[in-house]
Amino acid sequence: MASRKLITVFGATGAQGGAVVRALLGNPEFAVRAVTRNLDGNGAQELKKLKVEVVKGDTDDKEGLKKILSGAYGCFLVTNYFDHFDKNREIQQGKNVADACKAAGIKHLVFSGLDNTEGSGAAGPVHHLDGKAKIEDYIEQTGVSYTSTRTSFYNENFLNFNPPRKIGDNKYAISLPMGDKPLYMMAVNDVGPWVVEILKDPAKYKGKKLHLAGDKLTLDQVCDTLSKHLKPKQFQYVPVSVEDFAKMPFPGAEEMANMFHFFQLKADNFRDVALTRKLYSKTQTFDAWVQANKEKIIQALK
Ligand code: NAP
Secondary structure (H helix, E strand, O other), X not given: OOOOEEEEEOOOOOHHHHHHHHHHHOOOOEEEEEEEOOOOOHHHHHHHHOOOEEEEOOOOOHHHHHHHHOOOOEEEEOOOHHHOOOHHHHHHHXXXXXXXXXXXOOOEEEEOOOOOOOOOOOOOOOHHHHHHHHHHHHHHHXXXXXXXXXXXXXXXXXXXXXXXXXXXXXXXXXXXXXXXXXXXXXXXXXXXXXXXXXXXXXXXHOOXXXXXXXXXXXXXHHHHHHHHXXXXXXXEEOOOOHHHHXXXXXXXXXXXXXXXXXXXXXXXXXXXXXXXXXXXXXXXXXXXXXXHOHHHHHXXXX
């Protein structure tokens, strides 16, 4: 058998990178090198159980990245703004990996990119989107063959970031500042098969920014879907304004409010669900995701 194509995966202990590791392992064409900053952490231990090569690495460490990329055919990169809330640092981390990919001569880089919101009319800056758009630009300048997977709102946010809150007996509310505009959503696990499809045929996706989502639903529709599958629990969308969301007491609330405002402005064509399903036909609808995750959703309810 021809030797496997080695893919260096950043964020391997996290949501997107973890999904990519698991999907690559299901494909005999590929071998995985999983990157973490902490080889002793739970995430690294879980990866080792999968018999994956796990290496220590940090996107802040330019020199160390060379070794991590050496011998690799491809790379998956997700940067994590929420690790430090510093746009310039996120941009530099992305640049460091792009430079290391170029120096190592890798054949294809898949970057988890996002959109530039500057000049969009959004209520204020959305640093975690704008930084990733700048990284996309930089990767393009390096000449490294790449694809950007521009993702959407994780369904899993309803398990952690924004679980429905109790407002009465078996009654729950979801409040996000989307007005009556649809939200583009996805099951984060689908990032894995999307990236595998790209790495199987890089020439087809080279230089493209893929606008990916598994569903496009208003929050009324999100609540209807939850109510349908989690009876007798009932879910209701309780709108909140961008201004009020910005004042909520959690780190980055203002930036998230600006992000939802940007989502409202782009609601007509932010992502392409049909294209996403063409890339991977089993991309999950929100309905399918809820059916598969009923227990987890119930546990997350406040
Ligand atoms: P996550 O589950 O929180 O995991 C973060 C991962 O990044 C971990 O594997 C961590 O590895 C790794 N990491 C962080 N800093 C690193 C560094 N300096 N060097 C090497 N690895 C580093 O994150 P995720 O959800 O997969 O991805 C986060 C990104 O997704 C954010 O930037 C966000 O903008 C974007 N995003 C989120 C959503 C959403 O709805 N939540 C939607 C679209 C895009 P170790 O800790 O093991 O080192």
